[in-house]
Amino acid sequence: MIKKQDDRDKCYLDNPNMRGNFLKFIKLAEDNDWSIYVSLYEEEGTRCGELDIECQKYSPAEQDFAMYLQPINNKKVSFADLIHGFVESYNPVEEALIWSKESGEYDEKGYPIRVGINGAPYDYHDLYSDMLACKNMAEELEKIVKEEQI
Secondary structure, three states: OOOOHHHHHHOHHHOHHHHHHHHHHHHHHHHOOOEEEEEEEEOOOOOOEEEEEEEEEEOOOOOEEEEEEOOOOOOOOOHHHHHHHHHHHOOHHHHHHHOEEEEEEEOOOOOEEEEEOOOOOOEHHHHHHHHHHHHHHHHHHHHHHHHOOO
16 A cells, blocks of 8 residues: 555654664664664554564673663654663562562571572572663663764
């Protein structure tokens, strides 16, 4: 289906400015050791739809860390702002709790000792430190993208 010219700027990748920023973002992220995976979920009968961007990088403890970004059609939002939204909502404590379980043992204060699961670092302190490193990686990408005004 051929779209009318008036609809051209409504689709993220059809807008030349947004498409240019998208390509710049991918190059910048990949230059900083992030892997980028892109999915476009088209609306029926158009090339418009949801654009999902997965930014993946390994943490210091070799966790496959992923950050998901979703630019919105016809909205001028910078990639720095999208990353900032992710960073603001990312909680290293919550993430460490997801990747750990109670060991059945208790520390000297009576608190349950947590240990890593599913390949996460066994020591909870190491696990939390790794989750904090993930947040720092995302913040660093945000800073780089902001400097490039993307």
